[in-house]
Amino acid sequence: MATKLTARRHRRISPTSESRPVQWLLIGISLIFMGVILVLPLYAVFHEAFSKGIDIFLAALSEKDAQAAIRLTLLVAAIAVPLNVIFGLAASWAIAKFEFKGKAFLITLIDLPFSVSPVISGLVYVLLFGAGSFLGPWLKSYGIEVLFALPGIVLATIFVTFPFVARELIPLMQDQGTGDEEAALSLGANGWQTFFRVTLPNIKWGLLYGVLLCNARAMGEFGAVAVVSGKIRGQTTTMPLQVEMLYNEYNATAAFALASLLALLALVTLVLKSVLEWRFGEEIAAGTHE
Amino acid sequence: MEVRVQNVRKEFDRFPALHDVSLDIRSGELIALLGPSGSGKTTLLRLIAGLEMPTAGKIFFGDTDASEKTVQERNIGFVFQHYALFRHMTILENVSFGLKVRPRSSRPPAGEIRRRALELLDLVQLSGLEKRYPNQLSGGQRQRVALARALAIEPAVLLLDEPFGALDAQVRRELRKWLREIHDRTGHTTVFVTHDQEEALELSDRLCVMSQGSIEQVGTPDSVYDQPTSPFVFGFIGESSELPVVVENNELWVGGRAIGVPAGDAKPGKARLFFRPHDVELIEADASLSGVVTTSRRVGGTRRVELAIGGEGQHVEVDLPFDHPAGEKSRLAFRPRRWKLFPAA
Numbered sequence: 068m069a070t071k072l073t074a075r076r077h078r079r080i081s082p083t084s085e086s087r088p089v090q091w092l093l094i095g096i097s098l099i100f101m102g103v104i105l106v107l108p109l110y111a112v113f114h115e116a117f118s119k120g121i122d123i124f125l126a127a128l129s130e131k132d133a134q135a136a137i138r139l140t141l142l143v144a145a146i147a148v149p150l151n152v153i154f155g156l157a158a159s160w161a162i163a164k165f166e167f168k169g170k171a172f173l174i175t176l177i178d179l180p181f182s183v184s185p186v187i188s189g190l191v192y193v194l195l196f197g198a199g200s201f202l203g204p205w206l207k208s209y210g211i212e213v214l215f216a217l218p219g220i221v222l223a224t225i226f227v228t229f230p231f232v233a234r235e236l237i238p239l240m241q242d243q244g245t246g247d248e249e250a251a252l253s254l255g256a257n258g259w260q261t262f263f264r265v266t267l268p269n270i271k272w273g274l275l276y277g278v279l280l281c282n283a284r285a286m287g288e289f290g291a292v293a294v295v296s297g298k299i300r301g302q303t304t305t306m307p308l309q310v311e312m313l314y315n316e317y318n319a320t321a322a323f324a325l326a327s328l329l330a331l332l333a334l335v336t337l338v339l340k341s342v343l344e345w346r347f348g349e350e351i352a353a354g355t356h357e
Numbered sequence: 358m359e360v361r362v363q364n365v366r367k368e369f370d371r372f373p374a375l376h377d378v379s380l381d382i383r384s385g386e387l388i389a390l391l392g393p394s395g396s397g398k399t400t401l402l403r404l405i406a407g408l409e410m411p412t413a414g415k416i417f418f419g420d421t422d423a424s425e426k427t428v429q430e431r432n433i434g435f436v437f438q439h440y441a442l443f444r445h446m447t448i449l450e451n452v453s454f455g456l457k458v459r460p461r462s463s464r465p466p467a468g469e470i471r472r473r474a475l476e477l478l479d480l481v482q483l484s485g486l487e488k489r490y491p492n493q494l495s496g497g498q499r500q501r502v503a504l505a506r507a508l509a510i511e512p513a514v515l516l517l518d519e520p521f522g523a524l525d526a527q528v529r530r531e532l533r534k535w536l537r538e539i540h541d542r543t544g545h546t547t548v549f550v551t552h553d554q555e556e557a558l559e560l561s562d563r564l565c566v567m568s569q570g571s572i573e574q575v576g577t578p579d580s581v582y583d584q585p586t587s588p589f590v591f592g593f594i595g596e597s598s599e600l601p602v603v604v605e606n607n608e609l610w611v612g613g614r615a616i617g618v619p620a621g622d623a624k625p626g627k628a629r630l631f632f633r634p635h636d637v638e639l640i641e642a643d644a645s646l647s648g649v650v651t652t653s654r655r656v657g658g659t660r661r662v663e664l665a666i667g668g669e670g671q672h673v674e675v676d677l678p679f680d681h682p683a684g685e686k687s688r689l690a691f692r693p694r695r696w697k698l699f700p701a702a
Contacts, residue, residue, distance in 0.1 A: 246441035249408055250503075252428045253435040254455035254510055264458070268445040 112330045115323035127321035128328070135301045136309035136325070142217070143292075143305060144285040147224040151281050152274070154225075155232025160266075163240030164248065177233050180226055188226050189294025192219055215297030220305065223291040228284045235277030239270055272347040276340065283336040287329060358419050358513040358546050359384040360405060365414030367400055374400045375570045377414070382514075387540050387547045389557035392567035393593070398550045399518055401567070405548060406516050407431045418513055431514075434507030434545070438519040440499045442491040448502050449474055449487035455510035477505040480539065497528040504536075508543065517549035521556065533560050554594050558582065566590050588699045591631040598673040600646070600666065601701065602630045609698075612667030617644030617692055627701035632693035634661060635676040639691045647690035648673070650683055664689060 085093070117124055127133060158177060162170060180188060196203040196213040206213055213219045247269060251261040267274075289307040296303040304312065306329055313322035360382040367375040375397045382388055390398040403409040405416060407428035415424045423431050442451050452474040456465060465473070478484055481501040491499055500520055507515060520536070521529040537560055540547050551557050557564045558578040566573045566581060566589075574581055574590045585591035592599070603610040604625050609618045618630070648664030651672065655661075659676045662683060666673060675691055683689055 246437055246439060247443060249428075250435065250437060250441035250443075250506075251454070251458075253406060253408070253433060254458065254506065255429045255432070256454070256458040257429065260458045264454075265443055268443075 109330055109334075112323055112326050115319060116327035118323075119320050123320055124324045124327075127324035130321065132301045132304070133309060133321070133325055136304050136306045137328070139217075139220070139302075139304070140286050140306040143220055143224050144282055146221050147228060147285045148278060148282050150225055151229045151232050151285075152278060154229055155236055155277060155281075156274075158233045159236035159240050162237050163243075164245050174237070177230050177237075180228070180230050185227055185288065185290030186294055189223050189291035192222055192226075192291075192295050214295055215299065215303055217303070219295035220292050220303065223295045224285050224288050227288050227291050228281045231281035231284060232274065232277035235273050235280070236270055239273040240266075243269055272343060276343050279336055279339055279343070283333060286332055360514055360546065360548075361417040362401070362405065363415045363417065365401075365404060365411045365416065367397075367404060367409065368412045373570055375404070375411075378570075378572055380565060380572060380575065382546060382548060383563075384546055385544050386562045387537070387549070387560065389561035389564040390548065390550045390567060391552070391554060391557040391564050391594075392573075393552060395569070396567040397570040398552075398567045400570075402516050402518055402548060402550050405514065406433050406435050408435070432510065432512055434510060434512030434515045436500070436503045436507050436515070436517040436520050438522045440491070440496075440503045440523075442499055442502055442506070444491050446490075447487065448478065448483065448489050448491070448494070451491070451502055452477055452487075452506045452509050454506065474505075474509060477509055478502075480508070480542075481505045482535075495528075496524050497532055500524065500532065501535075504539070508545070512545065515545040515547040517547070519550050519552070521553075522551075529556070536560065558594070566593065568593070583695075585631075585697060588629060588631065588702075591697055591699075596634050596674070597631055598634050598675065600630045600671055600673055602628050602698075604628050604698075611646060611671075612669065615644050616646050617642060618696065620698065623698050624700070629699045629701055630693075630696055631699065632696040634674045635659065636694045637675045637691045638694055639677070639689065641690060642692075645690040645692050646673075647688060650685050650687050650689060653683070653685060655679060662689070 084090070128137075158173070161167070162174060193214060194200060196206070196219065198204065203214065211218070213222070247265050248261050251265045256264065286305075287307060288305075289311070292305055293308055293311075296305065296308060298304055298308055298312065300312070306325055310322050310326045310329070313319075313325065362378060362380040362382075365375060365378045366373070378397070378401060380401075390401055392398045400409060404411050407423070407426060407430075411424060415422055417423060418431065443454065446454065449471070453470045456470045456473065459465075464470075475484070475487065478487055481504055483498060483501055483505070486494065486498070491502065494502065500523075504517075504520075517536075521532055524532065533556055536549075549560070561578060563575060563577055564581055565575045568589050574586050576584075581590065582594055585594060588599070591597050600611065602616070604620045604623045604627075607620045608615050609620055609628075609630060610616065620628075646664075646666060648666035650662045651665050653660060653662045656676075658679060660679045660681055661674055661676050663672050663674050665671070675689075677683060677689075
């Protein structure tokens, strides 16, 4: 009798969903996992940052080296993100709208930074521009320092973050096809008009989404930048590097104050990302499932 | 504007899509490119538009060689199967797009652009919807917007790629009639691609039947339907039945029996007989085609039966009055009233 009853109740829920206890178990596991792995550390960061009061927190942020690190991080992102937007647009335009040999290879290549350890990415630039390389001394003879200077940090950041925009746009543009562009051309629009009036508006939310992820990673990148920066305090230390240095000097409050800024950036990114997904989910969806 | 396609060949990655195609399109006519998928009809349309470039051959718009011109320079109106409306623009903005992107020197003033766009929306019976976005319209409405948008640039030629392909049957019939009216009113030279023979027969002044990258026949709907010049056209346009026959003594023979159909000037030997299922007469004579009914279906106002003829398992279809008493296994004798003989393949 009892089995008959549960059987009848089961028929009311959709065939792909699980029974109540299983649902609770799955949700519970996810929540505990997220709590331990995500929420707790985030709480710890903010707690530690404010542990000695807001004055100490503000002092730590207004300290000269901290200010320099913040400025450098913003500058690097301000250079790397627009360049990656241009690269991402160009690459996805080429891949989605044209047929050419080596297309599959190019797509694989774009994913390379995701599969290579950031430290290796940094080391590649040391090999390319270091004292023992061909390019390094040659550029130095013209007074251009790449390694242990801004150009190196920007290059490493670009390398690590370039898949974000392209990855987001390629499936979106492939999904949209070339129909709208052909329509615009047939109506007499030239290439630029077609791009700015038709192609770009069609992908703008996907592009913004890609930029957001790219920016978060550009500001947070540690490994690759650590290798090429030389960690000259006040000059070539970005925020993540500064956090590590402060922490190693047992200056936990200052380290966490700076870290809390990065964490805040992550939270803002997350919120904006959710808003975009909620508002323009359909337009972005093409890019999120791979 | 008249359009001449001259010995055009098109290959995609060395796979030929069109072999040496020539076609003269008369000024002001409505011509259909009709064929099964893969026949090259869309490729031909896109070549005329300039959305593809020919591997060899030339395309003339009037007396000027358009082959080297870009799609923008050709001034064509193109309507896509899936509308290709700009989804972030209102209907009015969509229709005015072609005028707004013109260089300053030839661009009409903003008020004039708006007036013309509204006029066109009136022509396609969408007045009042100019502030809507494409996703707020039905498929039929979207396609009418697409047509208004194409007409806005006053194209030399209007090209439509399966314009009604994505619409349901009812809307398709309405739009068909309506497109004919618009064409008669505006007088644009119009080329449209379709795989729907009924659409092509009803809508066009002339039709161009294509198969496997070549043109099979060009002519008015009547001439193509009544005088098909190849087995493919006979089979593709309208209903048809086919039967292998033997030509001997100026007569046609099936399974050793004369069927009472004169052979005309056909050469003796094997041949293929084509006729329309509805164009037959039932007779009681020895010299006839006779067979046993294998299936019988009611199709609208007639009854279509399939007959097994001779001992070799040949089947043909003929139409009977819907109240004809013939049932399965009954024997029927008939002769085609009109027919066409083609040499055996």
